[in-house]
Amino acid sequence: MKNSILLLSILCLFCPLLFATGSSSYEPGDQSLIFLPTAYTMPKKTYSFTNYELVFAQLAYAPTDNSHVSAFSMIPFFKEAIKSFSLGAKVKYYSNAKVSSALWTSYTPDARLFTLGNVVSFGKPSQSLHIGAAYVYSENNDNPSGVVFWGLRHDLSRKVSFLFEYANLLEKMEDDFNGLISFGLRVRSGSVAWEFGGMRPLVSDIGDDFFFFPVLKATVEF
Numbered sequence: 724m725k726n727s728i729l730l731l732s733i734l735c736l737f738c739p740l741l742f743a744t745g746s747s748s749y750e751p752g753d754q755s756l757i758f759l760p761t762a763y764t765m766p767k768k769t770y771s772f773t774n775y776e777l778v779f780a781q782l783a784y785a786p787t788d789n790s791h792v793s794a795f796s797m798i799p800f801f802k803e804a805i806k807s808f809s810l811g812a813k814v815k816y817y818s819n820a821k822v823s824s825a826l827w828t829s830y831t832p833d834a835r836l837f838t839l840g841n842v843v844s845f846g847k848p849s850q851s852l853h854i855g856a857a858y859v860y861s862e863n864n865d866n867p868s869g870v871v872f873w874g875l876r877h878d879l880s881r882k883v884s885f886l887f888e889y890a891n892l893l894e895k896m897e898d899d900f901n902g903l904i905s906f907g908l909r910v911r912s913g914s915v916a917w918e919f920g921g922m923r924p925l926v927s928d929i930g931d932d933f934f935f936f937p938v939l940k941a942t943v944e945f
Contacts, residue, residue, distance in 0.1 A: 751944045752916030753848045754783070754791065754813070756874040757905045759888045761853050762823035762844035764789055764815045765944065773942040779807070789815040795829070806833040821846065827857075835862035840870070849878040853888075869893035876909075884909040886920065901925035907938055916942045 753763045754771070765771060765785040773781040778800075783793035793811040797804040811829035818824075822845055829838045840857025853874045860867040874888030886909055891902030907920015921935030 749848065751911055751914055752909055752942045756853065756876060756886050756888045757907055757918060757920060757938060757940065759872050759874050759890065760813060760827055760842050762815055762825040762842050763848055764791055764813065769944055771942055771944045773940065775940050808832065851876050882911045905938060914944045
C-alpha cells in the first residue's frame, strides 16, 4: 500500500510536465520508454535496431506511419538462446495533438506465449505520460495474466530525456511483490538513442544494501 501511494504521488508530481512546451516531432527511440511501449510509431519505411544489455536485440520495421512489425531475440551466444525468439506488431489506431493510442501484440513460439496490449500516450513525445495494460497467455499455463503499467518522459534538453516507468502483474498487487520500476536518461545523437539507468523490483525482502540492476540500451534508426 505504501508503495502504491508513493507511485501515485510521483505520477501526480509529473503530471504538470504534460502541459509544458516541447517537441511534437518523432525522434529515435520514441516508440518506447526503457522497456515499455509508447503509442508513437516510426515514420513509414524506416527500420530500428535496439540492443538491451548487449544480450537482447530487436529489429523493427514500419510498413506505414502507424504500424510496426518486429522480431526480438536473445543474441545467440548459445543454442538455447533461440528459444527467446519472438514476433511482434504495433498499430496506432488513434492520434491527435494531445493523445495517441496503439494496440500491440507479440508471440513467442517456443514458450507459446501470447501478449495483447494497449497503450495510451498523453502530451507531446518530449513531455509525455503513458498508461497501458496487457493480457498475457501461455498455452503451457491455464491461468492468463494481466499487466498494468505507466511511464513518463521529460526532456531535460534537446538531446537528453528523463524516463521513468512502473509495471505490475494484476494478481501480484496484493502480494509482497509490488511491481517493478525502471528509470534512466536517454541521450540522442543523430539517428542513435542511448539509455542509461536502473531497474528495481519493489519487494519487502530485497534488502537495504541493494539499489538497482543497471540498464544499458541503444537504438539505431535508419
